[in-house]
Amino acid sequence: MLLSDYLKIGEPLENIGVFDPILDKDNAFFINIQRLKETTTPEFEGSYKRINDFFRKIIKLLNRAEQKNIKDTCFRAAFEIFKFSEVNGICLGFGEKAPGSGFGPKISKMVLETAYDIVKAGIEDPEFFQLLPLFQDNVGPDRLSDMIATLILPDIQAYTERVNQQLGITINNYPDKLFHNGLLCNPVKGYEILLLPTEILHKLPVAKSWEEIDSVIVENNTIRAMMNNEVAEEWTQWAATDRKYYLREKIFKDSEKCKQVIEAYREEKLDAYNPEEQIDYFLAKLWQRIEKSGISWLSKYEDKEIDSKAASLEILNLFKNWVEYNRGWEVILSAGTQKREKIVQRVIHLSGIAYIQANNLSLSCEADEGRGPVDFKISRGQDITVIEVKLSSNGQYMHGYDTQVEEYAKAEQTDNMIYVLVDVGNPVKVKKLLDRYNRDIDEGKKVPEVIMIDSTSKESASIT
Structure with a gap:
């Protein structure tokens, strides 16, 4: 069930660039930070800065920490604010995690321990957090999307409120629908429906995470150039955890190599993605058109x-x-x-x-x-x-x-x-x-x- 079908509003969502989510299952897309850099949607124009400002705060705390241990005051302070639950209302991901799981304490601590080593190696560029799925175990683009959604939640809420007013998605116009805090609720899952502009979304890899990162290595000339021939030949035989370990220890904890990767990442441009390239979403929209055709x-x-x-x-x-x-x-x-x-x-x-x-x-x-x-x-x-x-x-x-x-x-x-x-x-x-x-x-x-x-x-x- 698409949101547009639930509200019987036809195509106004698509016409103004709003993602029309399937309500009874998660949509296999994620918020892409590189697309946030390019956004023209007013509510999200400051989102990229908001994200990097948060990571700069984490970097400052880790810089002041004397050890990567919760007993250290600064490390603990970083740990206390490094908390990200799944933002359920955006209907993104694969539905394989329990609602609200996002980053649990164990994963947060692992990420901060890695980040501590990277920061102590002399890296203060907040973008390395955006590359977590490349080198951090148990972190794929869906968890990264949860993290980003948590950080820009005020922007998402503001955007949802504006679109709802623009399209008349209000309790007065839909008295038979459930609303909470002025926002329409998902009839299947119960929580408030949060809207996103299609322009900031991108596809999740078929592997459902970046644990299988062969394609990342193949496509990233900067990283590939740093791998010696022996590693390159053995790469496909390594387990996912071994690959991430190599990238973490040999590239991201090496200040010069890490800076090169970040610089290359900053220069990358990611074209807008059409959600209908994803087969399940394409079929949902196709079926909607077939039904409307009579x-x-x-x-x-x-x-x-x-x-x-x-x-x-x-x-x-x-x-x-x-x-x-x-x-x-x-x-x-x-x-x-x-x-x-x-x-x-x-x-x-x-x-x-x-x-x-x-x-x-x-x-x-x-x-x-x-x-x-x-x-x-x-x-x-x-x-x-x-x-x-x-x-x-x-x-x-x-x-x-x-x-x-x-x-x-x-x-x-x-x-x-x-x-x-x-x-x-x-x-x-x-x-x-x-x-x-x-x-x-x-x-x-x-x-x-x-x-x-x-x-x-x-x-x-x-x-x-």
């Missing part, structure tokens, strides 16, 4: 129970109709080549859910019964149909037809097989599959039912 995916049979294969064919034909006649092909072709097949699978899944529930069937995605995961399994008891979906750009498209779908059917002990080929512009491959299919039919072979879906670019039907 396209109906739902058929219910009152007088009889439809069998699994007939249901499968109807769902797939609804999807085929959307792709070929409702410009669904634009959605598929506009996605990056690595995401297209996953998007196709997810849209079929989403389009089938309501249908399946209405007709007392079961839908499983990537169900694995021992021969690998089949894309879809639609069933009612022992009435089972398996569906394999491939794009024509997939090099394994013939293997899917020849072998995969039949192996999945054997594992499920069913003869009901459907093979879907989505053509994204590979006519030679399409012809090869159809020729094979027709030959198999002529020879009386047991074959899956084949559905071809044309997802190639199409000319407008309008006359200019």
Whole structure:
């Protein structure tokens, strides 16, 4: 459930650059400090300075400390203010930590002990705190985002209040919704909804943290240049903790190397990120547009129970109709080549859910019964149909037809097989599959039912 759906307000949030969060799960983005440097949103123009001022205060205390121990007065003072809980209302992260966990005492102490060594090595640049996920165990970009959100919480609240007033998100306009301290509450999670400008957000890495930091090393010329050849060759064999240890001890605690890394970091520019590049968020927004378009995916049979294969064919034909006649092909072709097949699978899944529930069937995605995961399994008891979906750009498209779908059917002990080929512009491959299919039919072979879906670019039907 997107916030815009909950309020039934259409697209005003996007039109003024406000992130439209999914309310019933965490959104896999984080507040990026480099984007805060570039922000043009009034409430956040002082946020970057606010963050660095805080870290400068920590650095001063650690500089005065004589030992990295809670018994030391200055170290303890730093520890007392280095506390960051998860700011739940912004709906960001992966939901894997307990609410409000953020930085616990143990992690805070570990970070400050590392920071103490870096400061004592002569580094007083507050930006090294922004690079914590590179070298500090148990700190990924989601925890860093929690830290930043805590520090700029007054700015987030001010921004939320202004947007709420601008769009009329008030208790007077929404008397049936729950508000607290003048702010709308999340109907699923209960806490106040805090809004953010899309321009300050960026993606979380697929690994969900920077513990797998091969890509950081590959992309960061400054750090890579500091690693000797032996380390570079062994790097991929090291555990994540070993990699962070190396960066912490050999680079960030070396004042000259640390200064070079910070200087390179200061000069980096990070382009704005489109949240719809993240597949789950893209699908949430896509589904919202499909529903608003009036396209109906739902058929219910009152007088009889439809069998699994007939249901499968109807769902797939609804999807085929959307792709070929409702410009669904634009959605598929506009996605990056690595995401297209996953998007196709997810849209079929989403389009089938309501249908399946209405007709007392079961839908499983990537169900694995021992021969690998089949894309879809639609069933009612022992009435089972398996569906394999491939794009024509997939090099394994013939293997899917020849072998995969039949192996999945054997594992499920069913003869009901459907093979879907989505053509994204590979006519030679399409012809090869159809020729094979027709030959198999002529020879009386047991074959899956084949559905071809044309997802190639199409000319407008309008006359200019």
